[in-house]
Amino acid sequence: MAELIAIAFAAFFVENVLLTQFLGICSFIGVGKKRSSSLGMGLAVVVVIILSSVVTWLIYNFVMVPLEIEFMKTIVFILVIAALVQMIEIIIKRFSPSLYKALGIYLPLITTNCAVLGVALTNVKEGYNFSQMIVYATAIPLGYLFVMYIYAIIREKMEFSPIPKAFQGIPIAMVLAAILALIFSRFGGLA
Amino acid sequence: MTAKENFFKGFVKENPLFISALGMCPALAITKSIENAIGMGIAVLFVLVFSNLLVSLITMNPKIREKVMPVRIPVYIVLIASLVVIVEMVMEAFLPDLFETLGVFIPLIVVNCIIFGRAEAYAGDHKPLESVVDGAGMALGFTGAIMIISLIREVLGAGSITIWGNIKLDLTFIFDFLGIEPISMFLQPVGAFFTLGFILAAIAAIQNAKKNKTSKEVSK
Numbered sequence: 001m002a003e004l005i006a007i008a009f010a011a012f013f014v015e016n017v018l019l020t021q022f023l024g025i026c027s028f029i030g031v032g033k034k035r036s037s038s039l040g041m042g043l044a045v046v047v048v049i050i051l052s053s054v055v056t057w058l059i060y061n062f063v064m065v066p067l068e069i070e071f072m073k074t075i076v077f078i079l080v081i082a083a084l085v086q087m088i089e090i091i092i093k094r095f096s097p098s099l100y101k102a103l104g105i106y107l108p109l110i111t112t113n114c115a116v117l118g119v120a121l122t123n124v125k126e127g128y129n130f131s132q133m134i135v136y137a138t139a140i141p142l143g144y145l146f147v148m149y150i151y152a153i154i155r156e157k158m159e160f161s162p163i164p165k166a167f168q169g170i171p172i173a174m175v176l177a178a179i180l181a182l183i184f185s186r187f188g189g190l191a
Numbered sequence: 192m193t194a195k196e197n198f199f200k201g202f203v204k205e206n207p208l209f210i211s212a213l214g215m216c217p218a219l220a221i222t223k224s225i226e227n228a229i230g231m232g233i234a235v236l237f238v239l240v241f242s243n244l245l246v247s248l249i250t251m252n253p254k255i256r257e258k259v260m261p262v263r264i265p266v267y268i269v270l271i272a273s274l275v276v277i278v279e280m281v282m283e284a285f286l287p288d289l290f291e292t293l294g295v296f297i298p299l300i301v302v303n304c305i306i307f308g309r310a311e312a313y314a315g316d317h318k319p320l321e322s323v324v325d326g327a328g329m330a331l332g333f334t335g336a337i338m339i340i341s342l343i344r345e346v347l348g349a350g351s352i353t354i355w356g357n358i359k360l361d362l363t364f365i366f367d368f369l370g371i372e373p374i375s376m377f378l379q380p381v382g383a384f385f386t387l388g389f390i391l392a393a394i395a396a397i398q399n400a401k402k403n404k405t406s407k408e409v410s411k
Contacts, residue, residue: 020380022220026304029215071280074298075272082268112302114216121295166396167388170212174388181380 004135011139013187017115018147019180024115028148029173031106038152042145044106046138048088049119052081053137056120057130070124077120082111115144151180198324201332208336209394213304217296218333219383222341224353230289231296232334234282236327238274238300239309243326245270246314267310272301305333343386348377 017023024045031041056077064070089107093100110116119140123133154176163172192200207213214235221227246267250256259266279297282290290297300306309329314322345352350373352360366373376382 022216022380022383023299025215025219026213029212071276074276074279074301075269078268078272078301079265082265112304112307114299114302117302118295118299121298125295164392165399166392169395171388171392171395174384174391178381178384178388181384182376185379185381 004131007132008135008139011136012143012146013184016143016147016184016187017118017140018144019177019184021118023118024113024144027109027113028151028177029170031109032148032151032173033155035149035152035156037106038148039145040102041106041109042141042148044103044110045113045115045144046141047103048081048085048107048110049116049141050134050137051088052077052084052116053119053123053133055084056080057123057128057133060124073121073124074117077117081116081120085111115140147180147184151176194321194324197321198328201325201328201330202335203332205329206332206336207305207308207329208333209391211308212391213308214333215387216299217303218337218340219380219387221293221296222337222344222383222386223348223378224345225338225341226289226353226355227292228334228337228341229355230282230286230293231337232330234278234293234297234300235303235305235333236330237278238271239306239326239330240323241274241326242267242271242306243309243314243322244319246310247317247319247322250315251319263315267307268301271306271310275300305329340383340386340390343390344377344382347374348382349373349375 011017015021018025018028027041027045032038059076059080060070060073064073064076085107089100089104092103092107119137123136126136128136155173158172158176167175201207205211208215208218217231217235221231249259249266250263275298278300279290282293282297309326313325317325342352346362350361350363350366352362354360363373374382377386
């Protein structure tokens with residue numbers, strides 16, 4: 001149990017997917033402008049990462065390892081993720097139009113979000129067992145959601161700040177991310 | 192557009208990282224030393240040149256093009272992923288240390304927006320040779336950009352310049368002369384965001400200055 005808590009803590013704070021591992025930066029800078037859209041994107045990422053991690057872990061351990069085709073994991077994982085995202089989109093559209101309205105536009109963007117493929121590859125690289133994988137694959141996107149939401153709150157406030165002309169847009173977003181990364185890097189001392 | 196212009200447009204005018212802000216994940220993550228940046232650049236160069244070539248060959252024939260266009264995204268993904276697997280295997284066999292440091296970012300070339308963006312925006316409706324030139328220019332522009340970031344981060348953070356393996360330039364004497372330690376913050380994630388943020392701001396400042404100049408000339 002203690003081991004699982006350690007994995008969850010490390011994944012959420014110490015190895016935060018955005019600020020330490022640099023996965024999913026495009027969506028972080030692009031979508032993290034507004035609280036509502038960051039929440040939508042974050043929740044969509046949580047759903048997709050958990051589901052895709054389970055599916056890719058099962059495929060890897062029960063199909064690819066027995067057949068000794070582990071080297072194919074990049075191709076197989078990206079196809080699985082792309083198909084899964086499509087399926088989630090169809091299912092949500094059919095059963096919950098209101099949820100589709102909230103998450104729908106973020107779903108197609110997620111296939112190319114490096115965090116999803118990155119987590120799927122890390123799961124098999126670290127050789128996690130099923131429970132470790134579930135904990136890791138839940139803590140990582142929650143860390144993503146947490147950082148993205150804080151970031152969106154600050155950026156909304158920053159809209160009205162007098163920012164030097166050259167820094168407007170992406171540069172100031174990067175500097176803000178740097179300050180957040182500085183805060184998060186201190187969590188490393190706790191682990 | 193001449194072939195030369197086509198090749199060099201990726202270096203400055205349409206630099207994928209600094210102007211279009213594509214492929215930021217590897218640009219932030221692996222820029223701790225120039226060696227890593229060069230390794231990543233070679234991998235991207237290989238994948239981008241061949242993906243552009245294959246995409247333009249597929250879409251050249253109008254009959255095949257008609258069939259491929261509606262399902263082009265999965266087709267491109269499979270093409271790019273196969274090329275990435277080749278890079279992965281070659282790198283693991285011949286450069287195991289570099290493969291270990293770059294880690295998950297080699298397979299993640301599959302979802303790098305630059306590769307997909309060039310396939311979609313350029314290679315899909317240009318001739319094979321032009322697409323190869325475009326791919327090489329873009330990849331070298333990206334390599335140059337991440338080399339600039341790593342140069343700043345490595346010099347300030349570790350006080351050295353590692354070009355490849357043991358070919359290393361030690362600059363700690365400058366820090367000794369100034370009586371300070373290298374700023375290790377630049378090797379941490381903070382430094383990555385700061386460096387890229389300030390480079391992008393500098394580029395924006397140059398662009399603004401140029402715009403002002405031309406608008407003044409017009410008003411005169």
